[in-house]
Amino acid sequence: MKETIKQVIAHEAQAILNIPVEDGMLEAIELIHRQVHLKKGKLVTSGMGKAGQIALNIATTFSSTGTPAVFLHPSESQHGDLGVVQENDVLLVISNSGKTREIIELIDLAENLYAGLPLIVISSNPKGVLAQNADAFIYTGNPKEVCPLGLSPTTSTTVMTVIGDALVVSMMNKIGFTNDDYAKRHHGGYLGSKSRLQAKNDTKNNH
Template sequence: MKEAIRQVIEHEAKAIQAIPVEDGMLDAIELIHRQVHQKNGKLVTSGMGKAGQIAANIATTFSSTGTPAVFLHPSESQHGDLGVLQQNDVLLVISNSGKTREIIELIELAENLYAGLPLIVISSNPEGVLAKAADAFIYTGNPQEVCPLGLSPTTSTTVMTVIGDALVVSMMNKIGFSNEDYAKRHHGGYLGSKSRLQAESERRIDVD
């Protein structure tokens, strides 16, 4: 059993190392920066099923690190939640297949509401409908799922999470996000205390 567990970890690690670092990531970072930090819009993420859970995590992580973001459920968007979109927003969607029906419908509805709304797509399918509609396409490398059936989203969601982390950290560096900035957004718990201590330490260093 330990060997089986080790093989799963090694499989996932290789998939992460194989993520292509291409211009699509740079394009996505520039789009988010322009729409959110220059035009005062926000990042709106979306995805169905497991991909949706990753999209929600990406949104909350962006928000806590200085880039306002929200998760929009693609099905709920058809029942009024589409109204969360504003003219200067940027939409980031995740679809492993690149042809998820609900996501395709979402971008069509978003285009009808605000024509030309920038679209970022994270997918394993560079030839899919979503990839062709994207202003910035981020390719996952199409990793094989570690699931023994090859069905359950496992390795693909791990890769999506890492791509999200790469975007978040890159944006933090781009906007110069500091411990003091973090502390203002994260008041409770261990991380709130740690960020305030680190911010105070930075202020003492600056004074000295």
């Protein structure tokens, strides 16, 4: 059993190391910065199933680090939630297959609402419908799932999470996000206390 656990960890670690660092990531960062920080829109993320859970995590992490973001469930978008989308927003969708029906429908609906909304796609399929319509395409490297059936989203969602973290950290650096900025957005709990303490220390060190 321990050997199986070690193999899973090694498999996923290698998949992370194999993530292609291509221009799509840089283009995505620039799009988010332009739409959110210059045009005062927001980042709208979406995905179905496990990919949707990763999209939700990306949105909340962006929001807590100075880049306003919301998660839009693709199915609920067809029942009124699409109204959260505004003209200066940027969409970030995640689909491992690159052809998830609900995501394709969401893109069409958003285009009908505000033509020309920038689209960022994270996917393992560079030839999929979503990739072909993306303004910025981020390739996962198409890692094999560590699931013994090769079906359950495991390695793919790990890679998606890491890509999201890379985008968040890059944006934090780009906008010069500080401990004080973090403390204002995260008041409660251990992280709130830690960020306020670090902000005080930053202030002392700057005087």
